[in-house]
Amino acid sequence: MADAGTLGSAGERAALARIVPRLPAAASALVGPGDDAAVLAAPSGRYVVTTDLMVHGPDFRLAWSTPEDLGWKAAASNLADVAAMGASPTALVVALAAPAATPVAVLEGIADGLAAGCEALAPGCGVVGGDLSVSDTLMIAVTAFGDPGDRAPVLRSGARAGDVVAVSGLLGFAAAGIRLLYARGVDAAGAPDRAAGLALRRRHARELDAQLRPRPPVADGVAAALAGATAMLDVSDGVLLDASRLADASGVAVRLDSAALLDGTEGSAVSARDVLAGGEDHALLATFPPDARLPGAFRAVGVVAAGAGVLVDGRRVPGSGGWDPYEAWDGRGG
């Protein structure tokens, strides 16, 4: 039977023989998987690198995520970081550790999710290498590569007073999704429950998909760079904290408009707190010169001003002091 066997019973080599053919090819690979290392083209003479780790328990639950979801999300979260540099994702390498009892079919599902995520979010990006090991804990570490082209990479540090602050992608939906799962995707004892999770996913598809199978606006990373973005980052720890990172790196203040941030959450389970301080949005937060035309799905949510820190509707955010190491010395809340 094609889907029989576990990682332990099949062995690493036989498992790989089933997994590798499902992985997407990378258009930029000069030498693909199968040698000691892959060789990738860097036509611009430089390349972008980021790595992100997902661990069963803190980062996902198999009761709630399908294997395809896991592969997709592992790809998506890394592709978003490449996009946030204004670069085009070219390739991934994947290190996966799984319990010996893991069905090889689960690993095939993860590979299918990696392929589907690359195809949907960054066509041409593929998997050029990896490693597979046995572990008590299922864990997926993806390293992603990108080509910034002939443009300077878009850093966090280039925002200037007068710039427009804009967001592409969903804010708060992923946080609402995990909140819903912990509240209602559980059994009577409070443990993650597959059936409850599935029922919830049907009812709150946007929130749960944002959490379990996010669609970061990857193409908008390059679009932002081409439109002259002065600074950009991937919103992964809540827009307030990530905006404060951009403000601090750039030596400016970021003034946000709450109505603009909350736009699009009507009729959803997303709260203002999810939008401002939720995690795992994988949206892009960028700043553009005042006269720039906002590209792609970017929407204006604020302006850059002289000063420091983040203000929402003109006010320092009460209670925001807890989440930021910079807080102690930027005078916020005074």
Added chain:
Amino acid sequence: MADAGTLGSAGERAALARIVPRLPAAASALVGPGDDAAVLAAPSGRYVVTTDLMVHGPDFRLAWSTPEDLGWKAAASNLADVAAMGASPTALVVALAAPAATPVAVLEGIADGLAAGCEALAPGCGVVGGDLSVSDTLMIAVTAFGDPGDRAPVLRSGARAGDVVAVSGLLGFAAAGIRLLYARGVDAAGAPDRAAGLALRRRHARELDAQLRPRPPVADGVAAALAGATAMLDVSDGVLLDASRLADASGVAVRLDSAALLDGTEGSAVSARDVLAGGEDHALLATFPPDARLPGAFRAVGVVAAGAGVLVDGRRVPGSGGWDPYEAWDGRGG
């Protein structure tokens, strides 16, 4: 106290603030850690990528390896794969998952080992990014990058009949090391024991260092490429299996001389089986044109001939049929 706290009590951000300053800088980093992604120079317009995962249990034991050993080995095993392409290692990214109870001092030790390994084996190579997560199992995934320069990468597939087969680095010592540890680095119940391991390491330093803190001949990778190596790979699954991979990829036979392979093991605990079929050597196996002068520490161990498979002292290796998926169709042992 500087070394107080665990990953769980300190939190990810505070732990990173202690770890990151200990990591080595990369000379080729245009943008280092701290943004969404790093940006690396690729002066030759291409780059080499490899990834390797180490998991507590199957791949190492904290009773036997110090944190510095782990960081060193995680770097070394990846640097060897970059070297095996004829490339010069430039940078690493490191994804680390550890139990919440792990002292931050252990993570600092791993960082120190990464730094020491890079400095000793590939000066200028540094860590340009990473991720840190909590997990029930300690796990280190390193992705390494390298610059092949203006030379073609050295693949497994270029060996030609008449070429000299040569090895740089130790064969069998790492396998002898782990064999000794499992036999005598244990307590009365057979569990890995720190004191027994330390005593054994003093007595069998070469074997245990080869296992716990390997020194692959990284610089010999580039040296081999410059000397015209036609094929090369990192010996990680025993020289016979890895030679069969080279033979198969190149469509040739590899004839090895057992006396040459065993040279240097006199007076050690290394057995012929350790040399031929042991794992984790991280030596380089390469083929050179007959008139090439062998560079660096390379020593001749055989020749390439027309045909298929691997012969030792002119004979197909009995019992070698079990370890290789190619075995079924190359007629070996017939």
